[in-house]
Amino acid sequence: MENIHACLRLEWPGFCLDVDLHLPLRGVTALFGPSGSGKTTLLRCIAGLERAPQGRVTVGGEIWQDAHHWVPTHKRPLGYVFQEASLFTHLTVLGNLNYGLRRISTAARISVEHSIELLGISRLLNRKPDRLSGGERQRVAIARALAVNPRLLLMDEPLAALDLKRKQEILPYLDRLHDELKIPVLYVSHAPDEVARLADHLVVMETGRVLIDGPLAETLARLDLPIHLGEDIGTIIETTVSAVDKEWHLMRVDFPGGHLWARDSGVSVGHKVRVRVLARDVSLADHLGHSSIQNVLSGIVDAIGDDEHPGLALVRVKVGVAMLVARLTKRAAFSLELRVGKEVWVQVKSVALLE
Amino acid sequence: MVLCCPANPRATKGGTSPNEHALDKRDMLLSDSDLLALWLSLRLAGTVTLVLLLVGTPIAWWLARTRGWWKGPIGAVVALPLVLPPSVLGFYLLVAMGPNGPIGRFTQTLGLGLLPFTFWGLVAASVFYSLPFMVQPLQTAFEAIGDRPLEVAATLRASPFDAFLTVAAPLALPGFVTASILTFAHTMGEFGVVLLIGGNLEGITRVASVKIYDHVEALEYSEAHRLAAVMLIFSFLVLLAVYAWRPNPKKGT
Numbered sequence: 216m217e218n219i220h221a222c223l224r225l226e227w228p229g230f231c232l233d234v235d236l237h238l239p240l241r242g243v244t245a246l247f248g249p250s251g252s253g254k255t256t257l258l259r260c261i262a263g264l265e266r267a268p269q270g271r272v273t274v275g276g277e278i279w280q281d282a283h284h285w286v287p288t289h290k291r292p293l294g295y296v297f298q299e300a301s302l303f304t305h306l307t308v309l310g311n312l313n314y315g316l317r318r319i320s321t322a323a324r325i326s327v328e329h330s331i332e333l334l335g336i337s338r339l340l341n342r343k344p345d346r347l348s349g350g351e352r353q354r355v356a357i358a359r360a361l362a363v364n365p366r367l368l369l370m371d372e373p374l375a376a377l378d379l380k381r382k383q384e385i386l387p388y389l390d391r392l393h394d395e396l397k398i399p400v401l402y403v404s405h406a407p408d409e410v411a412r413l414a415d416h417l418v419v420m421e422t423g424r425v426l427i428d429g430p431l432a433e434t435l436a437r438l439d440l441p442i443h444l445g446e447d448i449g450t451i452i453e454t455t456v457s458a459v460d461k462e463w464h465l466m467r468v469d470f471p472g473g474h475l476w477a478r479d480s481g482v483s484v485g486h487k488v489r490v491r492v493l494a495r496d497v498s499l500a501d502h503l504g505h506s507s508i509q510n511v512l513s514g515i516v517d518a519i520g521d522d523e524h525p526g527l528a529l530v531r532v533k534v535g536v537a538m539l540v541a542r543l544t545k546r547a548a549f550s551l552e553l554r555v556g557k558e559v560w561v562q563v564k565s566v567a568l569l570e
Numbered sequence: 571m572v573l574c575c576p577a578n579p580r581a582t583k584g585g586t587s588p589n590e591h592a593l594d595k596r597d598m599l600l601s602d603s604d605l606l607a608l609w610l611s612l613r614l615a616g617t618v619t620l621v622l623l624l625v626g627t628p629i630a631w632w633l634a635r636t637r638g639w640w641k642g643p644i645g646a647v648v649a650l651p652l653v654l655p656p657s658v659l660g661f662y663l664l665v666a667m668g669p670n671g672p673i674g675r676f677t678q679t680l681g682l683g684l685l686p687f688t689f690w691g692l693v694a695a696s697v698f699y700s701l702p703f704m705v706q707p708l709q710t711a712f713e714a715i716g717d718r719p720l721e722v723a724a725t726l727r728a729s730p731f732d733a734f735l736t737v738a739a740p741l742a743l744p745g746f747v748t749a750s751i752l753t754f755a756h757t758m759g760e761f762g763v764v765l766l767i768g769g770n771l772e773g774i775t776r777v778a779s780v781k782i783y784d785h786v787e788a789l790e791y792s793e794a795h796r797l798a799a800v801m802l803i804f805s806f807l808v809l810l811a812v813y814a815w816r817p818n819p820k821k822g823t
Contacts, residue, residue, distance in 0.1 A: 264721050288724035289732075295725035301718050305740040314736075315726030363726060 217241070219274050219367070219399075223260045225267040232256050232267065232423040240275050240367070242415035243393055243400040245431070247407075248442070253423040254403045258369050261401065262295055263288035274367055289318075294360030294398075296370040300352035302344035308355050309340040315363035323364050330358040333395065334388050350381035354388060361398070368400045374409060389413055407447035411435070411491045412569040436538035438520030438529045448522075448529065449493035451569070452537040456486045465509075468566075472535010476509045477566040489569040494529060496564040497541035501551055503560055510563035514539065516555055519548065532561050539563070604797050606773055607781035614689070614777060615757040618696040622704040622753050623746075625697065630708035630749075631734070648705050651698060656762025663695045664766050687769045692777075695767040696757050703752040711745020712738065748812055755808040759801070 217240045225232040232253045238244050246254040259265040261272055263279065263286065272279040279286045302311050316327055331337050334354040344352060353373055360368060373389075374382045386409075392400070393413060404410050410417065410431070417434045419427040419442055426441050427434055434440075436450045452475075454468035459479055466479045468490060475490065482488055503511065514532035522529050528548045530541045539561055553559070600608070633645055651659055666673045667685040673694075674684055685691030715738055723733035739746070761779040768775030770784070778801060785794035 262725060264724070287729075288721070289727050289729050293725065295722070297718065297722065299718075301722045303719060303722070303737060303741075305737075305743075314723070314728075318727035318732075359726070 217275050219261075219272075219401075221257065221261055221270075221272050223257065223267040223270040223272070225256065225260065225265065225270075230256075230423060232260070234420075234423075234425050236418065236425060236428060238401070238418070238428075239416055240399045241397070243402050243413050244416040244418060245410040245414035246401060246403045246418050246420060247405065247410050247414075248420035248426075249405060251422070252420040254405075254420050255371050256423075257420070258371050258401060258403050261367075262293055262369055263291055264295075292363075292366040294363055294365030294368045296353075296357050296360050296368070296373045298372045298375050300344070300349075300356035302347075302352055302355055302359070304344050306344075307340065308336065308342050308344070308347070311344070311355060311359050312340075312362050315359060319363050325364045327358075327362045330361040333361070333391055334358040348381070349377050350384040353377065353381075353385055357388070357392070361392075361396070365398060368398050370400060370402045372403050372405070374406070375404075386412065407444060408491075411449070411451050412489065432538070436531055436540060438518055438531055438540070443523070445523070446493065446495060448495075448540060448542065449491055450538050450540050451489055451491050452539075454488055454490055456482050456484050456488060459484060468568075470535060470537050473512045473537060475512075475563060475566050477568055480568050482568070491567045491569050492539055492563055493565070493567070494540040494542040496566075497532075497539050498562045498564070499530060499532065499541050499543060499547075499551060499553070500560040500562060506562065508562040508564055510566065512539075512561045512563070514559060514561045516553055516557045516559060518555060519553060532559060534561060600796060600800070601793065603772065604778075604781060604793065607776050607778045608797070608800065610689075610773065610776065611758050611778040614692055614696060615754045617693050618700055618757045619704075619750050619754045621693065621697050622700060623750065626701060626704035626749070626753075627708060629701075630705045631712055631738075633705065634709045634712035649702050651700070652702050656699065656760070657766060659699060660695065660763040660766030663698060663763070667691060667694070667767070686767055687771060687775060689768075689774055692764060692768045692775055695763050696760060699760060699763045700753045700756050703756045704749045707749035707752060708742065708745050711742040711749075714745075715741050744815070747815060751808055751812050755805060759805065 219238040219240055220236070221238070222235040223232060230251070230253070234253075234257060246257060248254050256265060260267050260270065261279070266285075269282075271281045273281075278284050279291055303314065306314065312327055312331070316324060331340070334357055336351065336354050336358055339347060339351055339355065344355070347355065357373065374385060377385065390413070402413060414431045417427065417429060417431045418425055419440070421442065427437070432451050432453070440448075452470050454470045454475070456466055457469040457474065458467040460466065460476075464479045465476045466482065468475050468477060468488060477490065512534045514534040516530060517533045517538065518531040520529045520531075522542060526544055526546075528543050528545045530543060530548060530553060532539050532541060541561065551559070629644075629648065633641060633648070664686055665671050667677070668674045669678070669684060677683065677685055685694055719737050719741060720730070720733050723737045724730075728736060759779060760777070761783070764775065764777055764780060768777075770776050770780055776784070778797060782794050782797050782801070785791070785797065
């Protein structure tokens, strides 16, 4: 069975990790939760950097830890990116990249040039880490982890130590990683926007336990998410760019059962893009009027739930294959006579492209 | 305090050295006997530094990494020579290395004879005496590295020993340099332990510090002055090297 099984129990004073997870061994799985929720500890246990006395970790059928086996970290075929780049300061960038490469069998070696190219660090190879910017350091750290040709890549909040600008600098490289490499990734994050952009599968953790575990789009569309997302409540849709309106600087993205217009970001026609629609940007209507909102879709109410504020409701609407969540006042939901199965017009004010 | 004018070396009389004539010939220089003592000091300090690099490094590594309760007692034992009078340490070592002491019996069983009053006896005693000067700077350097670089090395397929050699040791290089210099210099300056364990045998255990003592005892103040000056300048240069040798401040990684 091609999956990751992590059944771990670890008790520290004031903290207890207790999980039993089966995760897909493909795509990006986000471990999401507030700080102190145990997501980093879980990642460290999977890497063997932390030892849960009673535990079981198997990756693609290979036992990394159980009652009778303990594979030390340096014998686990993984790559690990820490929150701080943690480059070896006594080595150059190339020395850092070659460190792991020299320690794997020749047969397992892939071209390190590919990692260098993928992360755009070819100009930095002869520099020492203290001559790099924060973003460059983190890109080198990611390339270094990839250079050992890991079966599983573990990333512990690789962007958390960076400011917004550096984050924006690295995210496109992470997208490329996601699109071009077949290496499964476990990605720890507490930033909803990163998760929405990068993940395929979502695990939500709190106080050492798993609250939710499921495919990202499906999970984000749940109205009973037991975590506080506030303004970040929203859904994602996988789309394809189908047309560009040069005159109005807009582009059309299609998904089975509908399409949306978004600001033209320069992505060429035919490319796949993931878009994110936040619940606060979606409104519902029972008849079509003239309005400034360009995206009006026909959908069917799928579920109605409570929002955090007693005056607000979350309404999930199915449009083709996509799910959209709208945040409305309960009074609006009442006056529209919303109920599951009712046809409504869905107005989407803003669409965020997650390239 | 010894206050005296440097006497004319030509006028010096008496003394135990058979190298009086050499002294006469080389006006204002150190006698062959002094040079022999200096050379012995250097040889002793060099040997002890090498031995302690091998012995002290694992101890420092263990002290820096362990979280066990043994850390406290072992750390205290390692630091003991810092506060113990050298005569106390020398006395215990002399007893232990003597014919009825545990170390003495052991060396006799091995057919090595007894260690006191030999060069290797001095080496063994100095290893104990200078242990904190090697271990403490190394321990500080290892602790400063932290866990992270070693964890990174592990995720890059390096075994713990491999990671020590290729990551911890290069990162702790300033610590190794400081520890080696301090150990070397401290062994050069040793006196009490040497006198108790080694006695005062020309060419075998009569190191520079003992030689100065001899000179003073024989009222050869000018000879004592010269050898003392050599030691003073040496010590100053060594400490200057330690304090001037500042590695580039590490930026965040």
